[in-house]
Every structure is written in C-alpha cells, then in structure tokens.
Amino acid sequence: MTEATDHTFYAASARPVAARPALTQEIEADVCVVGGGFAGLWTAHALALRGKDVVLLEADTIANGASGRNGGFVSAGYAAELEKIIARVGLADARALYDLSRKGVESVRALISRDPAAAQMKTGRLHVTRTDDAAGLQAYGEMLSRDFGHELEFWSKGKLRRALSTTRYYQALHEKDAFHINPLMLARLLAEEIEDRGGRIYERSRVIGADINGLRKSVTTAEGRVRMFDVVLAGSAGIGEAFPWLAKTILPIRTHVVVTAPLADEMRAIRFEGAISDMRRAGDYYHLVGERLLWGGRISARRNPPRQLASVMAKDIVSVYPQLQGVPIDYAWSGVMGYAVHWMPQIGMAQPGVWVASAFGGQGLNTTAMAGEVLAAAIAEHDDRWRLFIPFGLVWNGGWAGRAAAQSIYWGMQARDRFEEARARAAERDKAAMRAGHAPGYVAYVGRRVRNRFVRSRFGKAVIPVFGVLRRALRAAAQPVIMLGRALTQLIWWAAGAIGFVAKLAGRGMEQIAAGIAALWRTAAVPAAQRVSARASLIVKREKEAAAVKAAAEPAQETSTAAIADAEPVEAQPQKKAARGKKKKSKDKDEKIEA
Numbered sequence: 001m002t003e004a005t006d007h008t009f010y011a012a013s014a015r016p017v018a019a020r021p022a023l024t025q026e027i028e029a030d031v032c033v034v035g036g037g038f039a040g041l042w043t044a045h046a047l048a049l050r051g052k053d054v055v056l057l058e059a060d061t062i063a064n065g066a067s068g069r070n071g072g073f074v075s076a077g078y079a080a081e082l083e084k085i086i087a088r089v090g091l092a093d094a095r096a097l098y099d100l101s102r103k104g105v106e107s108v109r110a111l112i113s114r115d116p117a118a119a120q121m122k123t124g125r126l127h128v129t130r131t132d133d134a135a136g137l138q139a140y141g142e143m144l145s146r147d148f149g150h151e152l153e154f155w156s157k158g159k160l161r162r163a164l165s166t167t168r169y170y171q172a173l174h175e176k177d178a179f180h181i182n183p184l185m186l187a188r189l190l191a192e193e194i195e196d197r198g199g200r201i202y203e204r205s206r207v208i209g210a211d212i213n214g215l216r217k218s219v220t221t222a223e224g225r226v227r228m229f230d231v232v233l234a235g236s237a238g239i240g241e242a243f244p245w246l247a248k249t250i251l252p253i254r255t256h257v258v259v260t261a262p263l264a265d266e267m268r269a270i271r272f273e274g275a276i277s278d279m280r281r282a283g284d285y286y287h288l289v290g291e292r293l294l295w296g297g298r299i300s301a302r303r304n305p306p307r308q309l310a311s312v313m314a315k316d317i318v319s320v321y322p323q324l325q326g327v328p329i330d331y332a333w334s335g336v337m338g339y340a341v342h343w344m345p346q347i348g349m350a351q352p353g354v355w356v357a358s359a360f361g362g363q364g365l366n367t368t369a370m371a372g373e374v375l376a377a378a379i380a381e382h383d384d385r386w387r388l389f390i391p392f393g394l395v396w397n398g399g400w401a402g403r404a405a406a407q408s409i410y411w412g413m414q415a416r417d418r419f420e421e422a423r424a425r426a427a428e429r430d431k432a433a434m435r436a437g438h439a440p441g442y443v444a445y446v447g448r449r450v451r452n453r454f455v456r457s458r459f460g461k462a463v464i465p466v467f468g469v470l471r472r473a474l475r476a477a478a479q480p481v482i483m484l485g486r487a488l489t490q491l492i493w494w495a496a497g498a499i500g501f502v503a504k505l506a507g508r509g510m511e512q513i514a515a516g517i518a519a520l521w522r523t524a525a526v527p528a529a530q531r532v533s534a535r536a537s538l539i540v541k542r543e544k545e546a547a548a549v550k551a552a553a554e555p556a557q558e559t560s561t562a563a564i565a566d567a568e569p570v571e572a573q574p575q576k577k578a579a580r581g582k583k584k585k586s587k588d589k590d591e592k593i594e595a
C-alpha cells in the first residue's frame with residue numbers, strides 16, 4: 001500500500017512539461033505576482049487579459065502546492081459557512097459575496113470548456129448528509145434559492161441510495177452547475193494562457209525579500225529582482241520570511257487525498273459521475289476518475305501527514321462503502337491549505353500597490369478564479385468589489401496557540417459529527433429492528449450483533465453443530481421425565497377436583513345444619529331460657545317479701561294477740577290484694593317477656 005508521497009495521481013497521469021526558468025536577473029513589470037498556485041495564476045491571467053505586463057514568481061513549480069493536489073471540486077460558496085457570513089456582513093453583502101463565488105465557478109468553466117476532456121470535467125456535485133434530517137436539508141435548499149437565487153435539487157434517501165450504495169447517507173442536495181476537474185491540468189492551461197498573452201513565469205524563484213513601501217516596489221529572489229508598481233501576494237501559508245506580517249495571519253491546515261486502483265465490477269458502489277461530499281464540518285469528498293476512486297478527507301493542523309496515510313484513508317472509504325474492502329490504494333498524498341481565523345479568503349489591498357489573495361481554505365477553485373478577476377479589475381480599472389472583503393481582514397492567527405486551537409476545534413467538530421451520526425444510525429437501526437420484529441434499543445442490538453457474529457465466526461461454526469447434537473441428546477434424555485411430570489400434573493389436577501367436589505357437598509350440609517341449629521336456638525332455647533330466668537327471679541322476690549312480712553308481724557304478737565286477731569282481716573286483705581296485684585303484675589310481666 002502506498003504511503004504519503006509528493007507524487008500525486010495528477011502528476012503521474014499528466015504529460016511531462018518543460019521546466020520554466022528561474023529568475024536570475026533584475027527585471028521590470030507593471031505587476032509582480034508572488035506565488036504560482038491558483039490565486040497567483042488566476043490573477044496573472046486576468047491581468048494579462050487586461051494587457052498588463054505581469055511577472056509571476058513561483059518558489060517551486062507551478063501548482064506544486066494545494067492547487068495541483070486538491071480534490072478538483074468546483075462549486076459555489078466559501079470555506080466559511082453561509083450563516084456565519086450573513087451574521088458578519090448582513091444578507092445583502094452576503095448575497096453579493098455568494099454571487100462572486102458563483103462567478104468564480106463560471107470563470108473555471110469558461111476556461112476548461114475549451115478542452116473539457118483534457119481537464120477530465122464531470123458535472124454535478126452531491127452534498128450528502130450523514131444524519132437523517134430531510135426537513136433541515138430542504139429548508140437549507142429553500143434558503144439558498146430564496147436568499148441567494150441558487151437552485152439545488154433535493155434528493156430523497158431512496159433516490160440517493162440508488163445512486164450510491166451506502167447506508168451512511170440519508171439525503172442530498174444536488175448542485176447541478178458544479179463540476180469536478182483535474183486541477184493540475186487547469187493550472188497548466190492557465191500558465192500557458194498567461195504566457196501566450198505575454199506574461200512571464202519564473203519557477204524555483206522564491207521571493208525572500210521585499211521593498212514595498214515606495215511608489216515603485218521591488219521583490220528579490222536568491223538570484224534576481226523584480227521592480228514593479230503593484231505586487232500581488234498569493235503565496236498562501238508558505239509566503240514566508242519576506243512578508244511576516246501576512247504569514248502570521250494564515251493558518252496552515254492539512255488535508256489528504258488517495259486514489260485507488262481501478263475498481264472491479266463488484267466494487268461499483270458509486271453510480272454518480274459528479275463530485276460527492278458529505279456535509280459534516282470536516283467531511284469526506286470524492287469522485288470517480290475513470291475506473292478509479294479519488295477520495296479526500298480529514299483535516300489537521302499538524303505539520304506532517306499521518307504516517308499510515310493510505311491505510312487511514314482506506315478505512316474511511318470502507319466505513320462508507322464496505323464493498324470496497326481490500327481495494328488497493330495506488331496514490332496517497334497530502335496538501336496544505338491556508339486558512340484565516342474567519343475562514344474567509346483575504347482579498348484586497350493591504351497598502352497602496354500591495355494586494356493580497358490568500359487563505360482560500362478548502363474552497364479555492366472557484367474563489368481563486370474570482371479573486372484573480374476582482375484584483376486584476378481593481379489594479380487595472382480601479383474596480384472596488386474587493387471592498388466586500390474588508391470585514392474579513394488580516395487577523396493574527398495566534399501562532400502555535402492558534403494551531404493548537406485549530407486542532408482542538410477540528411477534534412471538537414469531529415466529535416460532534418460522530419455523536420450526531422451515531423444518533424441518526426441508532427434511530428434508523430431501531431426502525432429496522434422493529435420492522436423485523438426485534439426489540440429496539442442499543443442493548444438488544446448489541447445482543448443480536450454478538451449472536452450473529454458468533455454464528456458467523458469460525459468458532460461459532462465449529463461449536464454450533466456440537467450444540468445441536470447436545471441439545472437433541474438432552475431432549476431425548478429428558479423425555480421420560482417430561483412424561484412423568486405431565487402424568488403427575490394430571491393426577492394432581494384430578495385429585496384437586498375431587499377434593500373440591502367433596503368440600504362443596506360437605507359445605508352445603510354444614511350450612512343446613514347450622515341453619516337448623518340457629519332456628520332451634522331462636523324458637524325454643526332462647527324463650528325457654530327467658531321463662532326459666534323470669535320464674536327464678538319471681539321466686540327470689542317472693543322469698544324476700546315473705547321474709548319482710550314475717551319480720552313486721554313479730555312485735556305486734558308480743559303486745560296483743562287480740563289486736564292481731566282484729567287487725568288481721570284489715571291487714572291481711574290489703575296484703576292479699578297486694579299479693580294478688582303483684583301476682584297479676586308478674587303474670588303481665590311474664591306475658592310481656594313471652595311476647
């Protein structure tokens with residue numbers, strides 16, 4: 001597997017070109033452009049078109065930096081998010097800036113349409129989502145159409161998954177007027193056109209000193225010097241020692257690209273020939289180049305690319321397209337982009353006659369073309385569109401702390417992307433599980449996965465038949481026990497039924513006996529007991545009365561027996577009457593008790 005190299009697929013597949021000379025003398029020009037990436041090339045091109053005498057100085061060879069090693073996507077917009085641009089400058093200026101970025105797309109199209117086959121142009125760009133948010137994406141598309149006049153077509157999950165065989169993506173916006181190209185071809189085309197119009201290009205001519213304060217300015221290389229009226233600084237993150245005030249405003253950020261070997265038929269997971277990128281904050285971007293897949297992704301503020309770049313990127317590919325497992329990586333390289341802290345390009349005048357075109361970040365193909373046009377028009381025609389970029393000025397990048405902060409921000413963005421994606425995948429998994437009659441939820445999912453993995457594993461395949469035999473043997477051994485259990489159950493059932501029946505019958509007899517006893521008690525025992533008790537209390541009362549009468553009669557007997565005899569009928573009658581009355585009363589009482 002190939003590791004990170006300077007040898008890109010573009011360079012490998014391009015025809016060789018003759019080296020351009022280095023600057024070895026002192027020369028004069030109207031304008032000197034420092035840097036031979038797209039920013040410098042487009043500016044020199046637009047100046048040459050306007051008849052300016054332009055000299056371009058490149059430290060290495062034309063487009064050896066980000067410009068000749070990028071993903072080749074040409075589409076509208078900037079590296080900064082639209083919402084942030086609107087928040088900074090308001091909707092009207094944001095719209096003007098967006099329109100400029102679209103003009104950049106058209107400038108590239110116009111140039112390569114002279115030979116689209118050579119530039120390997122393919123149209124369309126899909127912006128795909130890795131979280132399931134159709135409504136959010138549609139709303140974004142509507143905002144682009146309403147506020148920026150740019151129509152992007154919404155693709156549903158079904159349509160997207162018919163074009164791309166992956167479950168990683170949910171919906172997409174199709175930017176029909178975008179396209180992708182071979183960027184090295186474009187750079188070479190530009191350089192040739194500059195020279196055709198009289199521009200001069202010097203390679204291996206790094207600018208190491210500058211005198212830019214007078215009306216007439218100069219820059220120096222190791223062996224030469226250019227004197228001019230205007231200078232355009234388009235050296236991106238590598239502008240270096242001659243312009244420290246500019247260098248310290250640009251953060252160098254890496255991103256990487258690999259190109260696979262030609263894909264076998266079963267690996268044809270991508271049936272869209274345009275560019276594809278996911279909408280994460282630091283997402284993947286890729287497209288087919290002939291039979292191969294060009295895949296870019298990851299960003300990092302580190303100075304060097306990962307040591308195992310090809311394997312790292314291959315894993316990213318397989319995480320989206322598992323069908324591409326094992327596909328060889330033929331080319332792997334890395335490139336450095338320049339970013340300002342506001343993520344917008346630095347376009348404009350730093351001081352009279354000193355112009356800046358840098359920090360295009362990861363969206364440089366359209367914006368460099370636009371910047372070249374804007375700056376050339378400013379220099380040659382006093383056009384002031386560059387002023388739209390004044391709010392995005394030269395801001396110190398924070399030095400090593402800025403790099404560290406950029407790296408932490410990137411990690412933070414990655415973590416947030418992963419979290420959101422995991423949530424979207426869990427929701428989709430749960431829906432699928434419920435449709436298949438399985439339990440939703442992560443634990444159930446892990447359980448199913450473990451079981452499936454085990455079933456598919458070599459160990460599982462070896463052990464499962466043994467389990468089958470064991471299960472059958474156990475079942476055979478358990479058969480008599482099961483039958484005995486069943487018989488016992490039946491027996492207990494019947495016994496319980498019989499006991500219940502008897503208890504029911506017995507219960508009914510007991511009820512009747514109890515009712516009989518209660519009736520006997522009420523009608524016979526209770527009245528008899530009452531009568532006995534009434535009779536007993538009458539006898540006790542009579543006894544007491546008789547004793548009282550006897551006690552009263554004894555003293556009278558002592559004084560006069562006659563008197564007693566006379567008195568007896570008088571005394572005896574009331575007593576008898578009283579006794580009769582009492583007898584009657586007690587009879588009444590008895591009757592009442594009986595009643």
Ligand SMILES: Cc1cc2nc3c(=O)[nH]c(=O)nc-3n(C[C@H](O)[C@H](O)[C@H](O)COP(=O)(O)OP(=O)(O)OC[C@H]3O[C@@H](n4cnc5c(N)ncnc54)[C@H](O)[C@@H]3O)c2cc1C
Pocket residue numbers: 034035036037038039040057058059060061062063064065066067068069070071072073074075205206207208234235236237238239240242254255256257285296334335336337338357358359360361362363364365366368
């Ligand atoms: C891997 C990768 C993929 C990308 N994919 C895309 C994409 O698909 N679409 C997109 O729009 N953008 C993409 N970009 C971003 C895009 O490539 C850049 O924004 C763009 O190329 C920047 O152009 P530039 O001219 O500013 O910088 P560069 O291309 O870096 O050019 C700067 C040049 O200046 C020279 N230089 C520096 N200092 C001096 C000096 N003192 N004297 C003389 N010469 C000097 C350097 O040698 C270099 O050649 C990608 C970038 C990378 C790295």
